[in-house]
Amino acid sequence: MGDELFQAMAQSVIDGEVEEAQRLAREALEQGIDPLEAINKGFVVGVNYVGDQYAAGEMFLPDLVLAGEAMKAAVGVLEPELARRGTEREMLGTVVIGTIEGDIHDIGKTLVATMLSTAGFKVYDLGVDVPVPTFVEKAREVGADIVGVSALLTTTMVKQRDVVEALDDAGLRPRVKVIVGGAPVTQGWADEIGADGYSEDAIGAVALAKRLVGAE
Amino acid sequence: MVRRIKSISDPRISLNILSPEDVQRIHTATLDIIESVGVRFPSHKALDIWEAHGATVDRDTMVVKAPGHLIEEALKKAPPVYTLAARDPEQDLPLDGNHVYVGTDGCGVQVIDLETGELRRSRLQDVAEIARVADYVEEIAFHWTPVSAQDCPPHTRSLHEIRVIWENSTKHVQTESIYSEEEARAAVEMAAVIAGGKEELRKRPVLSIMQCTTPPLGQDGGSLEAALVAAEAGLPVGFMTMTSCASTAPATLAGNLVVGNAEVISALALIQLAHPGAPVFYAAAQTAMDLRTGGYTGGGPEDFLFGGATNVLADFYNVPLSMGSFATGAKEPNWQAGVDNSLSTLMACISMSDMLLGVGLLHGSRIWSYEQMLMDCEIFDIVYHMMKGIVVNDETLALDVIRAVGPGGNFLAQKHTKKHMRELWVPQFMDRRPYSEWEKKRDGPRDWAREKARKILATHEPEPLDPKVSAELKRIIASLEK
C-alpha cells in the first residue's frame, strides 16, 4: 500500500521524527519502491507542508529545522539505492557556505544553510572562522554554483570582498556566484564589493539562491 | 566642574525570583555540565593553564572538563568588591553590591544622524560625539564603545575608539570591542598612560574589559587571550553569555541559565587560576530566540526574567554583575522600545545588578539613536525613583498636615508640600501638556530628546585630556599601524 506509506513518510517529516523517517525509508526499500518516488511523493510532501505552515505563522523555526533533519536522514538511507539505479536526486544547485575568518557567529549562517538544504540545494557548510582560500578550494572541489559568506562583525565583513576577489583570481567567477549576509551587511555593501547578491534573512537567501541558479 | 553620576543605592523594593534551593540546583547542574560535558577553550594558553591545574584537556577538540571543586575554589579568589576608576576620581564607581550604574550600549554598526535623520554607517566621529553627550548626562556612569569606528583600520579600530572616548569624557571606560592579545596589550599600555603608570593602573583601573562567551558551552580564543592580558595588568575583566533559548540553549529558561552559567563561571575560574585575586565580573544578556525568524529578540518576558534572575547567580558567586538591559529589537524609538527597555531595566535594577548595558541602541544593538539614548536615561530615572520605595515615618505620614487641611481644601500651600515636592518625579520627555498645546505643535518626546542631544553637543565641553597624553595614545596606536 504505497499511498499509506507515502503519507506516513510525509507525516514523519512534519513531526520531525528522524528515526521514524529512516525506518520508513528502509521499509520503502524492502518493498522495492522507487527511492525517487519515496522522496517526491512522501518526504518532500511533508517538507512542503511544514514550509507552508511556517509561512502562515502556524509552525516555527524548530519545526522547520527538524523537518529538514528528518528529510535528510531519510534521503541518507535511500541514497545508495538511488546511486545504484543511476537516478540521483536532482538538486537545484551546489552551495558552499561559511562564516568568514575571524568571526565565530554561527546561528544565522547555519539557518541559511539549513533552509537552502531543505529547499533542495546541496550544501557544504564550512562552519565558522573560515579562511578565504578555504572558500575557494571547496568551491572548486565540489563545483559550487554559489559561495555564501556570512559576516556579523564590521571588522570581518571587509573580508567578504577578499572572497569575491579570490574567486575572481581563481577564474571561478562569474560562473560561481557570491552571496553575502549578516548583521552589518547591506545591499549597498554587497554592491560595493561586487557580490552577486545579498539577503537580510534566510528565507530571502533561498529566493536569492534560486534566482541565481535560474530555478525561479 | 564635576558632573554628578546618578546611581541606584539602598533599594527599598525587592524581588523574589530564585529561591536559595533553585540557585543551588542551578549551581550543581552547572558544575555537572562543566565536569562531564566540558566547555571549549580554543586557546593553547588557556588550555595550558587548565592542564597545569589538573583539569582534563582534549587538545584536539579544545574542550576542558574541570572538576567542581577546582571551579569553586578558583571563584573564591575573586574579589567581591572593587572600584572602576575614572579619569576624574570623583566619578569612580565602587562595585560594592549597593549600586546600579548605567553605561551606553555598544558596537552599533549604524547611526541615525542627529542632524539629517538619515541612517548611515558608524564612524570614529560618532564615537567621540556620543562619548561627549554621555559625559554630560548624569544617568550614564560609564562608557562602552557605543558604535564601531568603521573608518579606522580593523586591527586598531578598538584602540582609536577608546582613545576618543577618553578625549571626550572623564568617566570610566569599559570596552567590549577588544578581542585579540595584541589589541589588549596596546589598550593596557594606553590605560597606563591615562592612569599615570602600570602600578597606578592596577590601583585605579580606568579601563575594564568585557568579553563574550560563545554559546553553547564555548569561549572565543582571541577573547580569552585578551582577557588574560587585561587581568594580568589588573584591569577588571568580565565574560558575557548571550545564550538564547531554542538556538544556543535549551528552550527552557532554567536550562538556558545552566548553559550560560557554565560558560561564565568557567571563564572567570580560568582568570582566577591564572591571576588569583584579579577583579572579574559576571556578565549576561540571555534571551529567547524569536521562533519565527531565529532572531535575537532583545526583549520579551524571558529577557526580563533573566534580567531579574542573573544577579542572584552573580551574588551567589560573590562577584559583580553586568546585565544586558535596554537593547530593544525595535527599529525606531517607539512603543516596543519603551516596553522592552522599561521592563528589562526595572527587573535588572530591582535585583541590584551592578552595571546595566546599555542605553542608545535599537534593532537588537545595531542602530544608534541619540533620541533613544536620552529617553532610555529617562527610563532609568523612573526606575531610580521607584527604587526609593515608600518611606513610612512620622514626617512622611504627615498627620499634622492632613489635620491642618482637613476634609476638602488642598495641600498646595502647605510648607510640608514645598519641603517634599522635589522628591516627586519631574519628567524631561514625558508629554503631560494640555491636548490643545500638543495639537498646535504636534511634537513630543523624540523631538525634545533630539533637541537636548543637539544642545549638549553644541555646548558641553568635557574636561580636556592633556594633549601630551593624547599624543602618547596616538603614538601607541600608530606603532601597531606600521
Ligand code: B1M
Ligand atoms: C551567505 O548569504 C547569507 C545570507 C543571509 C545571511 C547570511 C549569509 N548570514 C546571515 N544572514 C541573514 O540570515 C540570517 C537568518 O535570518 C540572519 O543571521 P543573523 O546572524 O543576523 O541572525 C541570527 C538568526 C540571530 N542573530 C544572532 O545570532 C546574532 C545576534 C547578536 C546579538 C550576537 C550574538 C548572539 C553573539 N555574538 Co555578537 N552578536 C551580535 C548580534 C546582534 C544582532 N542583533 O544581530 C553582534 C553581531 N556581535 C557583535 C560583537 C561585537 C561580538 N559578538 C561576539 C560574540 C557573540 C556570541 C558568541 C556571544 C553570540 C553568537 C553565538 C553563536 N553561537 O553564534 C564577539 C565576536 C567574536 C568573534 N571573533 O566573532 C563580539 C566581538 C563581542 C566580544 N567583545 O566578544 C556586534 C558586532 C558589531 C560590530 N560593530 O561589528 C553585534 C552587532 C552586537 C553588538 N552590537 O555588540 C541574517 O543576518
